[in-house]
Amino acid sequence: MSAYLIKRLLQIIPTLVGITFVTFLIIQLAPGNPALVKLQMAGEGGEMADSAYTRQIIDQTRKLYGLDKPLPIQYLLWVKRVMTFDFGTSYKDHRPVLDKIAERLPITLQINIISIFLVYLIAIPFGIYSATHPESFWDRLLTLGFFFLYSLPSFWVAVLLIMFLGGGDFWDVFPVYGVSSIGAETWPWWAWLPDRLWHLVLPVACLTYGGLAYLSRLARAELLEVIREDYVRTARSKGLSERVVIFKHALRNGLLPIVTLLAFLLPAMFGGSVIIESIFSIPGMGQLGFEAVLSRDYPVIMAITTISALLTLIGLLLSDILYALLDPRIKLE
Amino acid sequence: MRQTAAEVMNVTDASQTDSRQSPGAIPPPSYRTMVWHHFRKNRLAVAGLWATVALVAVALLAPLLANDRPLVARLDGRWSLPLLAPAAAEANRDWHDLRRPGGFPWQTGFGRGGDFALWPPVPFSPTEYDLLQSLSPPTRIHWFGTDDRGRDVLSRMIHGARISLSVGFVAVGLALMIGICSGALAGYFGGWVDQVISRVIEIILTIPTFFLIIAIIAFLPPSIYNIMAVIGLTGWTGVARFVRAEFLKLKQVDFVMASRALGASHGRIIFLHMLPNAMAPVLVSAVFGIAGAILTESSLSFLGFGVPPPTPSWGDILSQSRDYIEFAWWLTSFPGLAIFLSITAYNLVGEGLRDAMDPKLFQ
Numbered sequence: 001m002s003a004y005l006i007k008r009l010l011q012i013i014p015t016l017v018g019i020t021f022v023t024f025l026i027i028q029l030a031p032g033n034p035a036l037v038k039l040q041m042a043g044e045g046g047e048m049a050d051s052a053y054t055r056q057i058i059d060q061t062r063k064l065y066g067l068d069k070p071l072p073i074q075y076l077l078w079v080k081r082v083m084t085f086d087f088g089t090s091y092k093d094h095r096p097v098l099d100k101i102a103e104r105l106p107i108t109l110q111i112n113i114i115s116i117f118l119v120y121l122i123a124i125p126f127g128i129y130s131a132t133h134p135e136s137f138w139d140r141l142l143t144l145g146f147f148f149l150y151s152l153p154s155f156w157v158a159v160l161l162i163m164f165l166g167g168g169d170f171w172d173v174f175p176v177y178g179v180s181s182i183g184a185e186t187w188p189w190w191a192w193l194p195d196r197l198w199h200l201v202l203p204v205a206c207l208t209y210g211g212l213a214y215l216s217r218l219a220r221a222e223l224l225e226v227i228r229e230d231y232v233r234t235a236r237s238k239g240l241s242e243r244v245v246i247f248k249h250a251l252r253n254g255l256l257p258i259v260t261l262l263a264f265l266l267p268a269m270f271g272g273s274v275i276i277e278s279i280f281s282i283p284g285m286g287q288l289g290f291e292a293v294l295s296r297d298y299p300v301i302m303a304i305t306t307i308s309a310l311l312t313l314i315g316l317l318l319s320d321i322l323y324a325l326l327d328p329r330i331k332l333e
Numbered sequence: 334m335r336q337t338a339a340e341v342m343n344v345t346d347a348s349q350t351d352s353r354q355s356p357g358a359i360p361p362p363s364y365r366t367m368v369w370h371h372f373r374k375n376r377l378a379v380a381g382l383w384a385t386v387a388l389v390a391v392a393l394l395a396p397l398l399a400n401d402r403p404l405v406a407r408l409d410g411r412w413s414l415p416l417l418a419p420a421a422a423e424a425n426r427d428w429h430d431l432r433r434p435g436g437f438p439w440q441t442g443f444g445r446g447g448d449f450a451l452w453p454p455v456p457f458s459p460t461e462y463d464l465l466q467s468l469s470p471p472t473r474i475h476w477f478g479t480d481d482r483g484r485d486v487l488s489r490m491i492h493g494a495r496i497s498l499s500v501g502f503v504a505v506g507l508a509l510m511i512g513i514c515s516g517a518l519a520g521y522f523g524g525w526v527d528q529v530i531s532r533v534i535e536i537i538l539t540i541p542t543f544f545l546i547i548a549i550i551a552f553l554p555p556s557i558y559n560i561m562a563v564i565g566l567t568g569w570t571g572v573a574r575f576v577r578a579e580f581l582k583l584k585q586v587d588f589v590m591a592s593r594a595l596g597a598s599h600g601r602i603i604f605l606h607m608l609p610n611a612m613a614p615v616l617v618s619a620v621f622g623i624a625g626a627i628l629t630e631s632s633l634s635f636l637g638f639g640v641p642p643p644t645p646s647w648g649d650i651l652s653q654s655r656d657y658i659e660f661a662w663w664l665t666s667f668p669g670l671a672i673f674l675s676i677t678a679y680n681l682v683g684e685g686l687r688d689a690m691d692p693k694l695f696q
Contacts, residue, residue, distance in 0.1 A: 011532070018536035026545075029552035144377075147684070151677040153628055155635050156651060156669035163658050163665055271543030275632060279655075289544055290636065293551040301548050305540065312539040 004324055012317065019309045023302060024078050027065050061298050064088050087303035092295055097303040100288060107179060108277070108284035112269045115204050116262070119211040124255070126212075127219025131254075132246060134224060142216070150213035154272060158206045158279045166202070174202050177281050203280045207272050211265070215258065223254035256326055260319040270308055368613075371689035378685020384678035392494040399455035399488035407449040457485035459492040459645040471663050478663035480653055486663060489645035490671055496639075496646040497675065500561050500630040501623040507565025509619055512572025517603050517611075519573070520580025527577070534570045542567045546629065547638055555641040560633060564626050572618050579611035613690045617683055624679035631672045647672050 062068055066077045081087060087097040126146075130139040166176035175181070179199045184192050226232060227250050235249045236242075273286030281287070285304065292300035362370070372378055391398065406413050455476070463483035471478045477487040519530035546563050553559045583589055584607075592606050633639045634648025642649070647668040654664035 014532045015535050015539065018532060019539060022536060022540060026548060026552065029549060147680070148677065151624070151673060151680050153631060153669065153672050153676065155632055156665075156672060159651060159655060159658065159665050160669065163662060167659070270541045274544055274547065275636065278636065290547070293547050293638075296551065301551070305545060305548060308544065309540045312541070316535070316539065 005321065008317065008320055008324075012313065015313060019306065019313070020075075020079050020082050023082070023306050023309070024075055026305065027074075027078065027298075027302065060091060064299065082306055087306075088299040090292075090300050091297045092292075092300075097299045100300065101285065101303060101307065104283060104285045104288045107282060108270075108273050108286060111200060111204060111207065111277075111282070111284065112273065114200065115207040116211075116265055116269065118204065118208045119215055119265075120258075122208075123212045123215035124219050124258070127216040128223060128246070128251070130216065130220040131223035131227065132242075134220075139220075143220075146213035146216055149209045152210070154206045154210055155275050155279060157209070158202070158276060161202050161206070162279070175199050176202065179282055203276050203282060206276050207269065210272075215261070218261070219255065219258055222257055223250060226250045226254040229253075256323065259326070260323045262315070262319060368686070368689045372685050375685045375688065377681050378689075381678040381681025381685065384674065385682060388494060388675055388678065389498060391491060392498045395492050395495055396453075398453055399457060399459065399485070399491040400453045401456065401458035401461045403450035403452050403456075405449075405451045455485060455488045455491065457488045459484065459489040460643045461485070461488075468657060468661060470661075477667045478661075480650065480664060481657065484645075486650060486667060489650055490647065490668055493645045493647045493650070493668070494671070494675075496557065496644065497627045497630055497672075500557065500564065501626040501679075503561040504564035504568060504626040504630075505619050505622040507562065508569040508622055509572055509615065510569075511566070512569035512618075513576050513608070513615060515569070516573035516576025517580055517608060520577040521584065521599070521603055521607070523581075523584075530573065530577075534573055537567065537570050543629070543632070546633065547636065550633065550638045555638075557640045557644070560630060560639065564629050568622060568625065571622070572615060575614040575618055576611055579614060580607060583607050583610055617687045617690065620679055620683035620686060624676045624683065627672065627679070628676055 066074050069077070085098065089096050090100060123146075126142050130142055133139050161174075162176045164170045165173045175198065179196060180192070181195050181199075184195050187195070227246075232245060232250050235245045240249075270286065273284060274290050275286070276282070277284045277286035278290045285308075288300065289304045291297070292304065372382075397404065404414070457475075461484065463479075465483065466475065466479050467481050467483040469475055469479045469483070475485050475487070477485070477490065479485055480489070515530050515533070519527040546567060549563050550559060553563075580603075589602060589607060592602050597606070630639065631646070631648035631651070634646045635652045637652060639648055640646050650664060650668040651672075654661055654668075657664060
């Protein structure tokens with residue numbers, strides 16, 4: 001176990017280096033990179049360089065990332081920034097980037113944790129049902145229903161929900177703007193909480209439904225495999241009730257891979273947050289990233305990319321370790 | 334499903350015994366035949382396949398289906414095909430005099446002196462605007478309504494199919510090339526090559542892909558080629574992992590050992606002997622990949638990072654609809670439905686192929 005742990009931890013180092021490298025490549029695309037500026041001026045007839053704002057951004061970016069220095073120095077400067085978590089200040093309001101992210105992160109986490117929790121809560125029971133009743137009418141119907149949900153683009157669903165349930169010419173059931181009513185901060189918690197939840201219904205629904213298909217199918221497949229194993233047959237043949245066989249014997253092994261899937265959900269969820277938060281005007285990380293991209297606020301873009309990559313890496317690591325703890329057969333090849 | 338599996342087993346068993354008993358009889362069905370046999374039994378997958386074929390046809394024939402030039406015209410006693418003629422020909426005569434309001438084929442116009450114009454089913458180009466007709470709900474003339482500049486939504490959707498499909502195909506083609514090569518190298522050589530490629534895959538997995546795509550697109554000048562390239566460059570990890578796993582399995586198989594013993598080069602073994610045997614999972618992930626790329630492209634267009642205007646795309650129409658979300662249901666419903674149906678079609682084909690190729694069915 002400790003050998004596995006050490007080996008897995010050592011594998012992080014090249015990945016970390018790789019992350020700094022990929023993010024460094026993105027900086028190289030930023031205007032201010034002398035070569036690229038020349039290229040764009042040639043390509044677009046100097047259109048980029050004309051506006052004073054662009055010029056200012058170019059100057060700031062060049063100074064921030066040392067883009068006039070030779071490439072290896074630039075890279076070392078970037079690695080130093082990542083290691084010290086020094087992502088500079090936002091171009092927009094000159095506040096430290098980390099402060100802005102710390103401000104926005106809780107809301108995104110709140111939405112995503114509720115949504116992941118709901119995905120697991122809904123998908124796993126359905127997956128278990130499908131696995132214990134394979135090829136039955138309900139199994140097929142559930143699979144098909146989740147499949148169509150999975151193919152529905154979330155931004156379309158969001159717009160449809162806003163159109164039909166959020167006021168306008170149709171019904172007005174749910175609020176479609178922000179996460180709280182105006183002035184809700186001063187309300188007592190028993191008034192604040194229902195208001196917050198009421199605001200979260202539509203965005204959370206949009207983030208949740210797409211994950212159902214994947215997770216319930218996975219639960220079904222894993223459980224079906226486990227049910228065929230000898231030890232489950234043994235449990236059945238010694239006269240245990242079906243309930244005990246499934247929920248006590250089969251489920252423990254069958255749901256192992258699903259626990260570890262959590263880490264993989266994280267980056268996908270963040271991608272979803274960018275779209276959903278900007279549609280519902282939710283002041284979270286996703287909206288921050290989206291606005292940063294729109295206004296070319298490079299320090300914020302770089303910080304979000306790097307930090308979410310690091311968080312995902314930690315998630316991957318935790319899930320691997322968790323898996324090894326739960327399943328002692330795992331060894332690194 | 335189980336029945337079909339049993340049937341195929343019977344088919345193969347029967348044909349095998351046949352060929353053993355009488356040489357020269359029907360040979361056992363090939364892998365491809367068996368996959369097709371399974372696939373055809375899956376009605377939803379077949380429907381998906383038809384839908385994808387129809388979609389490709391719409392994209393290819395877009396100028397014939399929606400255009401502001403007649404398909405065939407007769408002006409001053411001379412027949413012409415205005416569709417093929419360059420814009421200069423348009424200066425001579427305005428065909429729009431010969432366009433009557435009304436659905437297909439009633440919009441066919443007859444003028445004086447035997448002048449005549451047969452219009453495409455949707456007689457509007459995707460960029461032709463008419464501010465007097467802006468934000469009109471579906472009518473007899475504009476079947477899917479118009480947008481805020483009075484452009485015909487159906488025409489924009491027909492031409493938008495070209496964007497969605499070309500982004501899908503090119504991005505997935507790129508992802509396949511990178512994924513197949515890296516996966517094959519990792520699986521075949523193992524050792525440090527495998528370590529390096531697996532690390533690279535892990536790195537790409539850790540970076541939030543969708544945000545990375547928007548960030549890169551924001552850094553680059555707007556163009557459809559950048560979108561294709563970025564989706565392709567970030568989307569190859571799945572293919573690489575499948576190919577790697579297949580190659581790890583195939584490496585131990587006798588025919589690979591045999592060709593190595595015969596002194597075949599690595600390139601020959603990888604591309605001629607092993608790759609054809611690893612194509613099944615690649616094909617499945619390519620089909621799913623097209624669905625994913627269509628979704629990503631429409632999300633990008635929806636957020637305003639898509640193809641630059643005035644090129645029509647489904648996501649772009651949807652993003653316009655947000656400004657008129659209180660009432661303009663046609664701007665929301667139709668393009669969204671197009672995205673949903675095309676993603677569903679590709680996903681259905683992918684699922685059907687995966688089920689049909691499931692080796693458990695052949696045992």
